[in-house]
Amino acid sequence: MTMPGEIILDVRDLRKSYSSATGAFERGGAESKGRTMAVDGVSFSVERGETLGIVGESGCGKTTLARILLRLIEPDSGEMRFRGQDWRRAHGAELRALRRRMQMVFQDPVASLNPRMRVGAIVGEPLAIHEPRLSRGRRRERAAEMLEDVGLGAETLDRYPHEFSGGQRQRIGIARALILRPELVMADEPVSALDVSVGAQILELLDRLRREFSLTLIMISHSLPVVAQLATRVAVMQSGKFVECGLAEEVLRAPQNPYTQSLIAAVPEIPA
Amino acid sequence: MRLDVRGLSVQLPTPGGWVRPVNGVSFALGEAETLGIVGESGSGKTMLSLALMGLLSPGGRASGEAWLHASANNGNGSGENLLAENPAEMRAARGRRIAMIFQEPMTALNPVMRVGAQVAEAIRVHEPSLGAKQIDRRVLEALERASVPEPKRRARQYAHELSGGLRQRVTIAMALAAGPSVLIADEPTTALDVTVQKQILELLENLRRELRLSMLFITHDLGVVAQVADRVAVMYAGRVVEEGPVEEVLRRPAHPYTIGLLRAAPRLVREKIEAIPGAVPPLGSLPPGCAFGPRCERHIAECDAAVPELTRVTAGSETHRARCIRADGG
Numbered sequence: 001m002t003m004p005g006e007i008i009l010d011v012r013d014l015r016k017s018y019s020s021a022t023g024a025f026e027r028g029g030a031e032s033k034g035r036t037m038a039v040d041g042v043s044f045s046v047e048r049g050e051t052l053g054i055v056g057e058s059g060c061g062k063t064t065l066a067r068i069l070l071r072l073i074e075p076d077s078g079e080m081r082f083r084g085q086d087w088r089r090a091h092g093a094e095l096r097a098l099r100r101r102m103q104m105v106f107q108d109p110v111a112s113l114n115p116r117m118r119v120g121a122i123v124g125e126p127l128a129i130h131e132p133r134l135s136r137g138r139r140r141e142r143a144a145e146m147l148e149d150v151g152l153g154a155e156t157l158d159r160y161p162h163e164f165s166g167g168q169r170q171r172i173g174i175a176r177a178l179i180l181r182p183e184l185v186m187a188d189e190p191v192s193a194l195d196v197s198v199g200a201q202i203l204e205l206l207d208r209l210r211r212e213f214s215l216t217l218i219m220i221s222h223s224l225p226v227v228a229q230l231a232t233r234v235a236v237m238q239s240g241k242f243v244e245c246g247l248a249e250e251v252l253r254a255p256q257n258p259y260t261q262s263l264i265a266a267v268p269e270i271p272a
Numbered sequence: 273m274r275l276d277v278r279g280l281s282v283q284l285p286t287p288g289g290w291v292r293p294v295n296g297v298s299f300a301l302g303e304a305e306t307l308g309i310v311g312e313s314g315s316g317k318t319m320l321s322l323a324l325m326g327l328l329s330p331g332g333r334a335s336g337e338a339w340l341h342a343s344a345n346n347g348n349g350s351g352e353n354l355l356a357e358n359p360a361e362m363r364a365a366r367g368r369r370i371a372m373i374f375q376e377p378m379t380a381l382n383p384v385m386r387v388g389a390q391v392a393e394a395i396r397v398h399e400p401s402l403g404a405k406q407i408d409r410r411v412l413e414a415l416e417r418a419s420v421p422e423p424k425r426r427a428r429q430y431a432h433e434l435s436g437g438l439r440q441r442v443t444i445a446m447a448l449a450a451g452p453s454v455l456i457a458d459e460p461t462t463a464l465d466v467t468v469q470k471q472i473l474e475l476l477e478n479l480r481r482e483l484r485l486s487m488l489f490i491t492h493d494l495g496v497v498a499q500v501a502d503r504v505a506v507m508y509a510g511r512v513v514e515e516g517p518v519e520e521v522l523r524r525p526a527h528p529y530t531i532g533l534l535r536a537a538p539r540l541v542r543e544k545i546e547a548i549p550g551a552v553p554p555l556g557s558l559p560p561g562c563a564f565g566p567r568c569e570r571h572i573a574e575c576d577a578a579v580p581e582l583t584r585v586t587a588g589s590e591t592h593r594a595r596c597i598r599a600d601g602g
Contacts (some may be wrong), residue, residue: 193297196494197536197547200552203538203551224466225539225540249542266467269498270522270537271519271541
């Protein structure tokens with residue numbers, strides 16, 4: 001039995017454009033005038049506990065959309081409500097309080113970890129910011145617990161990121177994202193920098209943590225097969241728009257939009 | 273042309289001593305055939321191709337044999353052994369008999385040189401006597417062969433002005449400009465969108481048939497290998513652990529690593545994917561016996577005694593072989 005779920009994130013008609021004539025090497029002229037719509041009227045809502053996969057090829061606007069949702073960049077127009085509050089206009093204490101409930105897992109676990117910080121400090125850093133009154137010892141304990149939850153031992157606390165493999169570094173990035181117990185986690189290409197066998201470990205981990213921590217996940221990827229593993233709903237993005245959005249099984253089995261159909265047809269299949 | 277690789281090893285110096293990223297690899301690649309080499313990072317698949325191209329970084333040593341001979345000629349030791357050539361001979365062979373395309377076309381192209389001039393360079397190196405007009409014509413032919421639309425206009429552009437797919441077409445044009453018979457493609461579509469990947473794979477397939485290219489296709493993607501390869505070799509920690517006809521290996525894998533890779537690969541149909549526990553061991557500290565042993569669910573004490581031989585899979589076809597003492601359930 002399914003209950004109508006609580007909407008945790010609601011987005012209405014988001015738009016973001018960039019000027020396409022930029023840079024010292026641009027020649028100008030008719031071709032380069034005008035603006036590119038990176039996000040062109042995107043609306044969707046995410047229910048608590050579900051996993052929404054956003055799929056699209058390079059340049060479709062999925063990363064710009066993610067950055068808007070995280071409030072790293074401002075949209076030109078549109079509305080965003082997170083946990084019922086006006087997320088687009090939140091500022092000050094309200095912004096900080098909401099921000100800790102929405103965290104991010106990045107694509108490149110090498111670039112997203114400070115090479116000069118020990119793992120314990122990296123994972124504990126969000127606590128230092130959002131729970132400044134916590135003692136250093138308690139912070140370290142929480143970091144150790146979190147590392148254990150992602151499958152790393154407490155001995156990792158005092159080591160540096162370069163001592164770990166790509167998959168272990170992605171676990172560290174996930175531990176940092178989850179230590180504040182966020183409600184919504186956005187994962188941008190979380191396995192595309194990893195080998196197949198290691199990527200599968202990370203997908204398993206994300207799915208387990210989603211259940212254990214009652215997370216809502218938004219997974220952004222260029223890969224339909226990767227998204228198919230976790231997503232309950234799939235949105236297909238092309239030229240800044242959601243061209244199809246629906247239950248994962250339905251979109252993958254019977255895609256309605258021609259672009260979705262071509263994306264699915266292009267995936268090289270492994271004989272079963 | 274056929275490429276016959278026997279006992280190819282690569283040794284690299286590291287602070288902890290010499291390591292062997294490629295360890296006794298043998299295979300035969302027939303004319304107009306595609307052999308897929310599948311492996312994860314650290315498997316040695318890229319190092320293998322660099323060794324064949326004579327492009328190992330200084331300090332790296334390759335040993336073994338890699339014979340290129342005309343297909344009619346099956347005799348041993350005739351033809352040319354790429355691994356025994358001096359740098360000048362290797363330079364002459366590179367591009368002319370064996371060529372390579374890479375994962376990232378942007379880094380393979382010179383950013384401050386028009387792409388046409390780069391294709392021209394690849395031709396001029398091997399045919400210095402050609403005049404400017406002839407070279408221009410050959411450049412356009414090469415770009416057309418790689419299905420570059422509007423080749424005249426594209427030739428005058430720089431790499432940054434081209435899309436990822438077009439850039440890869442340009443590197444394919446460069447690689448094939450001097451008429452090689454063996455092409456090594458190292459993850460040529462990994463950086464591309466899936467719809468563009470499809471076009472590049474189709475292009476390579478057409479070129480293979482038209483030019484009777486022998487292709488070594490290196491990839492981590494089992495779906496891609498199923499689409500392009502006739503045969504596949506799966507590498508783990510420097511060794512081939514399983515090889516055979518691609519359909520057979522993917523449908524009825526014999527080595528636990530191949531089985532694990534297939535289970536871990538995300539597919540469009542949602543199934544429970546199962547990860548392989550653990551990670552690829554560092555080359556400096558390989559476990560005794562079978563390198564996959566510590567991650568293997570079928571592991572028994574005997575597996576650690578010696579590196580298993582690559583032996584025929586009993587239930588499989590004649591050329592299906594696996595490096596596992598328990599491959600047949602034993």
